[in-house]
Amino acid sequence: RYLVVVDDLWDTSAWDVINQLFPKGSQGSRIITTTQIEYVALACCSDDPEQVFEMNPLDDDHSRKLFFDRLFGSESNCPEELKQVSSQIVEICGGLPLATVSIASLLANQPSISVDLLTHIHDSLVSCLSSNSTSERTRQVLNLSYHRLPHYLKTCLLQLGMYSEGSIIFKHDLVRQWVAEGFLAASEGQNMEQVAGMYFDQLVDRRFIQPVSINFNNEVVSCTVHAVVHDLIVQKSAEENFTVVVDYNQKNLTLSHKVRRLSLQLGDTKYAKIPANIRKSQVRSLGVFGLSECMPCIGEFKLVRVLNLHLSGHHNGDQDLSIDLSRVSEL
Secondary structure, eight states, rough: OOEEEEEEEHHHHHHHHHHSSOOOOOOOOOEEESOOHHHHHHHTTTTTTGGGOOOOOHHHHHHHHHHHHHSSSSSGGGGGHHHHHHHHHHHOOOOOOHHHHHHHHHHHTTSSOOEEEEEEHHHHHHHOOOOOOOOHHHHHHHHHHTSSOHHHHHHHHHHHHSSSSOOOEHHHHHHHHHHTTTOOOTTTTTTHHHHHHHHHHHHHHTTSSSSEEOOOOEEEEEOOHHHHHHHHHHHHHHHHTEEEETTTTOOOOOOOOSSSSSEEOOOOOOOOOOOTSSSGGGOSEEEEEEEEGOOOGGOOOTTEEEEEEEEEOOTTTTEOOOOOOOGGGGG
Protein backbone atom coordinates (compact mmCIF):
# COMPACT_ATOMS: atom_id res chain seq x y z
CA ARG A 1 0.00 0.00 0.00
CA TYR A 2 1.51 3.33 -1.02
CA LEU A 3 0.96 7.06 -1.39
CA VAL A 4 3.12 8.66 -4.09
CA VAL A 5 3.29 12.31 -5.21
CA VAL A 6 4.67 12.97 -8.70
CA ASP A 7 5.34 16.69 -8.94
CA ASP A 8 5.30 18.95 -12.02
CA LEU A 9 4.53 16.67 -14.97
CA TRP A 10 4.78 18.33 -18.37
CA ASP A 11 3.64 15.66 -20.85
CA THR A 12 1.49 12.56 -21.01
CA SER A 13 4.31 10.32 -22.25
CA ALA A 14 6.13 10.77 -18.91
CA TRP A 15 2.97 9.74 -17.08
CA ASP A 16 2.59 6.67 -19.32
CA VAL A 17 6.04 5.50 -18.24
CA ILE A 18 5.60 6.33 -14.53
CA ASN A 19 2.15 4.76 -14.33
CA GLN A 20 3.48 1.37 -15.45
CA LEU A 21 5.92 1.21 -12.56
CA PHE A 22 3.41 1.00 -9.71
CA PRO A 23 1.64 -2.24 -8.80
CA LYS A 24 -2.10 -2.24 -9.30
CA GLY A 25 -4.34 -3.52 -6.53
CA SER A 26 -7.23 -2.80 -4.22
CA GLN A 27 -5.25 -1.92 -1.10
CA GLY A 28 -6.27 1.76 -1.17
CA SER A 29 -3.05 3.07 -2.75
CA ARG A 30 -3.04 6.53 -4.33
CA ILE A 31 -0.90 8.47 -6.79
CA ILE A 32 -1.19 12.26 -6.74
CA THR A 33 0.24 14.21 -9.66
CA THR A 34 0.69 17.94 -10.12
CA THR A 35 0.86 19.69 -13.48
CA GLN A 36 0.28 23.09 -15.04
CA ILE A 37 -1.35 21.55 -18.13
CA GLU A 38 -5.01 20.54 -18.15
CA TYR A 39 -4.82 17.68 -20.68
CA VAL A 40 -1.93 16.12 -18.72
CA ALA A 41 -4.06 16.25 -15.56
CA LEU A 42 -6.92 14.50 -17.40
CA ALA A 43 -4.57 11.83 -18.77
CA CYS A 44 -3.36 11.08 -15.23
CA CYS A 45 -6.99 10.52 -14.15
CA SER A 46 -8.04 8.34 -17.09
CA ASP A 47 -9.93 11.35 -18.52
CA ASP A 48 -12.22 11.55 -15.49
CA PRO A 49 -12.63 15.30 -14.78
CA GLU A 50 -14.05 14.59 -11.32
CA GLN A 51 -10.59 13.35 -10.26
CA VAL A 52 -8.94 16.65 -11.25
CA PHE A 53 -8.54 19.22 -8.48
CA GLU A 54 -7.90 22.65 -9.99
CA MET A 55 -5.85 24.92 -7.76
CA ASN A 56 -7.56 28.25 -7.33
CA PRO A 57 -5.77 31.58 -6.95
CA LEU A 58 -5.81 33.28 -3.57
CA ASP A 59 -9.08 35.03 -2.81
CA ASP A 60 -9.11 38.81 -2.46
CA ASP A 61 -8.78 38.81 1.36
CA HIS A 62 -5.71 36.55 1.37
CA SER A 63 -4.15 38.41 -1.58
CA ARG A 64 -4.54 41.73 0.20
CA LYS A 65 -3.13 40.33 3.44
CA LEU A 66 -0.08 38.92 1.61
CA PHE A 67 0.58 42.22 -0.18
CA PHE A 68 -0.11 44.70 2.62
CA ASP A 69 1.63 42.63 5.33
CA ARG A 70 4.78 42.43 3.21
CA LEU A 71 4.76 46.11 2.25
CA PHE A 72 3.33 47.94 5.27
CA GLY A 73 3.22 45.35 8.07
CA SER A 74 -0.58 45.30 7.87
CA GLU A 75 -3.32 46.90 5.80
CA SER A 76 -4.18 49.25 8.65
CA ASN A 77 -0.65 50.73 8.44
CA CYS A 78 -1.09 51.66 4.77
CA PRO A 79 -1.49 55.45 4.31
CA GLU A 80 -4.96 56.32 3.07
CA GLU A 81 -3.71 57.98 -0.14
CA LEU A 82 -1.93 54.76 -1.17
CA LYS A 83 -4.79 52.32 -0.58
CA GLN A 84 -6.62 52.68 -3.89
CA VAL A 85 -3.65 52.12 -6.21
CA SER A 86 -2.31 49.38 -3.89
CA SER A 87 -5.63 47.56 -4.17
CA GLN A 88 -5.45 47.88 -7.96
CA ILE A 89 -1.97 46.30 -7.95
CA VAL A 90 -3.27 43.40 -5.81
CA GLU A 91 -6.11 42.89 -8.28
CA ILE A 92 -3.76 42.81 -11.27
CA CYS A 93 -1.64 40.09 -9.61
CA GLY A 94 -4.72 37.89 -9.88
CA GLY A 95 -4.30 35.96 -6.65
CA LEU A 96 -0.93 34.49 -7.71
CA PRO A 97 1.13 34.27 -4.48
CA LEU A 98 4.62 34.51 -6.00
CA ALA A 99 3.61 37.42 -8.24
CA THR A 100 1.93 39.25 -5.34
CA VAL A 101 4.80 38.88 -2.87
CA SER A 102 7.37 39.65 -5.58
CA ILE A 103 5.80 43.02 -6.37
CA ALA A 104 5.30 43.81 -2.67
CA SER A 105 8.99 42.98 -2.05
CA LEU A 106 10.05 45.14 -5.00
CA LEU A 107 8.17 48.08 -3.51
CA ALA A 108 9.37 47.36 0.05
CA ASN A 109 12.97 47.78 -1.14
CA GLN A 110 12.39 51.28 -2.56
CA PRO A 111 13.74 54.26 -0.55
CA SER A 112 10.21 55.68 -0.23
CA ILE A 113 6.73 54.74 -1.41
CA SER A 114 4.59 57.35 -3.13
CA VAL A 115 1.42 57.46 -5.21
CA ASP A 116 3.55 58.16 -8.28
CA LEU A 117 5.72 55.08 -7.68
CA LEU A 118 2.73 52.80 -7.12
CA THR A 119 1.01 54.21 -10.21
CA HIS A 120 4.15 53.58 -12.28
CA ILE A 121 4.34 49.96 -11.07
CA HIS A 122 0.60 49.53 -11.71
CA ASP A 123 0.92 50.83 -15.28
CA SER A 124 3.97 48.61 -15.90
CA LEU A 125 2.01 45.56 -14.73
CA VAL A 126 -0.96 46.44 -16.95
CA SER A 127 1.31 46.65 -20.01
CA CYS A 128 3.24 43.42 -19.31
CA LEU A 129 0.55 41.02 -18.05
CA SER A 130 -0.78 39.86 -21.40
CA SER A 131 -1.11 36.11 -20.76
CA ASN A 132 -3.89 34.11 -19.11
CA SER A 133 -1.44 31.36 -18.09
CA THR A 134 -0.72 31.59 -14.35
CA SER A 135 2.92 30.53 -14.74
CA GLU A 136 3.47 33.01 -17.58
CA ARG A 137 1.84 35.86 -15.65
CA THR A 138 4.07 35.08 -12.65
CA ARG A 139 7.10 34.99 -14.96
CA GLN A 140 6.21 38.40 -16.38
CA VAL A 141 5.90 39.91 -12.89
CA LEU A 142 9.28 38.42 -11.91
CA ASN A 143 10.75 39.82 -15.12
CA LEU A 144 9.56 43.29 -14.10
CA SER A 145 11.10 42.83 -10.64
CA TYR A 146 14.34 41.55 -12.20
CA HIS A 147 14.72 44.60 -14.43
CA ARG A 148 14.43 46.88 -11.39
CA LEU A 149 17.26 45.11 -9.52
CA PRO A 150 20.56 46.97 -9.11
CA HIS A 151 23.14 45.75 -11.62
CA TYR A 152 25.25 43.99 -8.97
CA LEU A 153 22.26 41.97 -7.72
CA LYS A 154 21.35 40.92 -11.27
CA THR A 155 24.86 39.54 -11.74
CA CYS A 156 24.78 37.64 -8.45
CA LEU A 157 21.33 36.23 -9.24
CA LEU A 158 22.42 34.97 -12.66
CA GLN A 159 25.25 33.03 -11.00
CA LEU A 160 22.55 30.74 -9.56
CA GLY A 161 22.02 29.47 -13.11
CA MET A 162 25.13 27.35 -12.54
CA TYR A 163 22.95 25.07 -10.38
CA SER A 164 20.20 22.76 -11.59
CA GLU A 165 16.57 23.42 -10.70
CA GLY A 166 15.71 22.38 -7.15
CA SER A 167 19.30 22.43 -5.89
CA ILE A 168 19.96 23.18 -2.22
CA ILE A 169 22.74 25.80 -2.12
CA PHE A 170 24.76 26.76 0.94
CA LYS A 171 25.04 30.50 1.52
CA HIS A 172 28.77 30.41 2.35
CA ASP A 173 29.48 28.58 -0.94
CA LEU A 174 27.53 31.13 -2.94
CA VAL A 175 28.99 34.28 -1.39
CA ARG A 176 32.55 32.98 -1.87
CA GLN A 177 31.82 32.37 -5.54
CA TRP A 178 30.56 35.95 -5.89
CA VAL A 179 33.74 37.25 -4.23
CA ALA A 180 35.98 35.12 -6.47
CA GLU A 181 34.08 36.21 -9.59
CA GLY A 182 34.53 39.88 -8.69
CA PHE A 183 30.81 40.65 -8.66
CA LEU A 184 30.93 42.99 -5.66
CA ALA A 185 30.67 46.77 -5.72
CA ALA A 186 32.62 47.06 -2.46
CA SER A 187 34.52 50.07 -1.15
CA GLU A 188 38.14 49.84 -0.05
CA GLY A 189 38.47 48.39 3.44
CA GLN A 190 35.13 46.57 3.38
CA ASN A 191 35.07 42.86 4.18
CA MET A 192 34.22 41.23 0.84
CA GLU A 193 32.38 38.24 2.28
CA GLN A 194 30.28 40.49 4.49
CA VAL A 195 29.30 42.59 1.45
CA ALA A 196 28.44 39.41 -0.47
CA GLY A 197 26.37 38.27 2.52
CA MET A 198 24.44 41.56 2.34
CA TYR A 199 23.74 40.93 -1.36
CA PHE A 200 22.48 37.46 -0.48
CA ASP A 201 20.16 38.86 2.18
CA GLN A 202 18.81 41.42 -0.30
CA LEU A 203 17.94 38.69 -2.81
CA VAL A 204 16.18 36.75 -0.03
CA ASP A 205 14.32 39.90 1.00
CA ARG A 206 13.22 40.46 -2.61
CA ARG A 207 11.98 36.84 -2.74
CA PHE A 208 14.30 35.76 -5.57
CA ILE A 209 15.95 33.28 -3.18
CA GLN A 210 13.99 31.02 -0.83
CA PRO A 211 15.53 30.07 2.54
CA VAL A 212 15.72 26.31 3.22
CA SER A 213 17.47 26.13 6.60
CA ILE A 214 17.91 28.90 9.17
CA ASN A 215 20.23 28.77 12.20
CA PHE A 216 19.51 29.77 15.81
CA ASN A 217 20.60 33.37 15.02
CA ASN A 218 17.83 33.55 12.40
CA GLU A 219 20.45 33.58 9.61
CA VAL A 220 19.85 31.71 6.36
CA VAL A 221 22.27 28.78 6.05
CA SER A 222 21.03 27.25 2.80
CA CYS A 223 18.61 28.25 0.09
CA THR A 224 16.91 27.21 -3.13
CA VAL A 225 15.27 28.96 -6.07
CA HIS A 226 11.61 28.65 -7.04
CA ALA A 227 11.14 26.81 -10.36
CA VAL A 228 9.68 29.90 -12.10
CA VAL A 229 12.58 32.06 -10.84
CA HIS A 230 15.06 29.42 -12.05
CA ASP A 231 13.43 29.50 -15.50
CA LEU A 232 13.86 33.29 -15.56
CA ILE A 233 17.53 32.99 -14.56
CA VAL A 234 18.18 30.42 -17.29
CA GLN A 235 16.47 32.63 -19.87
CA LYS A 236 18.41 35.76 -18.89
CA SER A 237 21.70 33.83 -18.71
CA ALA A 238 21.16 32.54 -22.25
CA GLU A 239 20.26 36.00 -23.58
CA GLU A 240 23.43 37.53 -22.12
CA ASN A 241 25.65 34.47 -22.68
CA PHE A 242 26.34 34.72 -18.95
CA THR A 243 26.40 30.98 -18.25
CA VAL A 244 26.52 27.97 -20.54
CA VAL A 245 24.85 24.89 -19.10
CA VAL A 246 25.54 21.41 -20.47
CA ASP A 247 22.61 19.39 -19.13
CA TYR A 248 22.68 15.73 -20.16
CA ASN A 249 19.00 15.39 -19.23
CA GLN A 250 18.12 17.69 -22.13
CA LYS A 251 18.17 16.29 -25.63
CA ASN A 252 18.75 19.54 -27.50
CA LEU A 253 21.68 21.67 -26.47
CA THR A 254 22.27 25.04 -28.09
CA LEU A 255 25.76 26.04 -27.05
CA SER A 256 27.93 29.07 -27.59
CA HIS A 257 31.60 28.41 -28.24
CA LYS A 258 32.48 31.54 -26.23
CA VAL A 259 32.09 30.40 -22.64
CA ARG A 260 33.13 32.26 -19.50
CA ARG A 261 31.04 30.25 -17.03
CA LEU A 262 30.42 26.58 -17.70
CA SER A 263 28.10 24.34 -15.71
CA LEU A 264 28.32 20.61 -16.46
CA GLN A 265 25.13 19.03 -15.12
CA LEU A 266 25.86 15.42 -15.93
CA GLY A 267 23.46 13.63 -13.56
CA ASP A 268 24.16 9.90 -13.46
CA THR A 269 25.48 9.84 -17.02
CA LYS A 270 28.63 7.76 -17.40
CA TYR A 271 31.38 8.67 -19.84
CA ALA A 272 29.91 12.15 -20.42
CA LYS A 273 32.14 14.49 -22.39
CA ILE A 274 32.28 18.24 -22.86
CA PRO A 275 31.04 19.27 -26.34
CA ALA A 276 33.98 19.72 -28.67
CA ASN A 277 33.06 23.26 -29.74
CA ILE A 278 33.56 24.70 -26.24
CA ARG A 279 36.92 26.41 -25.86
CA LYS A 280 38.10 25.32 -22.43
CA SER A 281 40.84 27.93 -22.40
CA GLN A 282 38.20 30.71 -22.16
CA VAL A 283 36.33 29.29 -19.16
CA ARG A 284 36.71 31.39 -15.97
CA SER A 285 34.18 29.57 -13.77
CA LEU A 286 33.57 25.81 -13.88
CA GLY A 287 30.89 23.83 -12.08
CA VAL A 288 30.75 20.04 -12.35
CA PHE A 289 27.72 18.15 -11.04
CA GLY A 290 27.81 14.39 -11.65
CA LEU A 291 29.80 11.21 -11.33
CA SER A 292 33.45 11.58 -10.42
CA GLU A 293 34.50 9.39 -13.35
CA CYS A 294 33.21 12.13 -15.69
CA MET A 295 35.42 14.78 -14.10
CA PRO A 296 37.20 16.62 -16.94
CA CYS A 297 40.93 17.23 -16.86
CA ILE A 298 41.45 20.33 -14.70
CA GLY A 299 44.67 21.26 -16.49
CA GLU A 300 42.78 22.07 -19.70
CA PHE A 301 40.98 24.99 -17.99
CA LYS A 302 44.03 27.23 -17.66
CA LEU A 303 42.23 30.43 -16.63
CA VAL A 304 39.59 29.10 -14.23
CA ARG A 305 39.10 31.30 -11.16
CA VAL A 306 36.16 29.46 -9.61
CA LEU A 307 36.02 25.66 -9.39
CA ASN A 308 32.79 24.26 -7.95
CA LEU A 309 32.73 20.44 -7.75
CA HIS A 310 29.72 18.37 -6.66
CA LEU A 311 30.86 14.84 -7.43
CA SER A 312 29.28 11.52 -6.50
CA GLY A 313 30.06 7.86 -7.03
CA HIS A 314 33.69 8.06 -5.90
CA HIS A 315 33.22 5.01 -3.67
CA ASN A 316 33.71 1.43 -4.81
CA GLY A 317 32.30 -0.61 -1.96
CA ASP A 318 34.38 0.32 1.08
CA GLN A 319 37.17 1.76 -1.06
CA ASP A 320 37.37 5.48 -1.85
CA LEU A 321 38.31 6.23 -5.45
CA SER A 322 40.72 9.14 -5.78
CA ILE A 323 39.89 12.29 -7.75
CA ASP A 324 42.94 13.81 -9.39
CA LEU A 325 43.10 17.54 -8.64
CA SER A 326 46.89 17.74 -8.79
CA ARG A 327 46.86 19.97 -11.87
CA VAL A 328 45.07 22.77 -9.99
CA SER A 329 48.56 24.11 -9.23
CA GLU A 330 49.15 24.55 -12.98
CA LEU A 331 46.25 26.94 -13.54
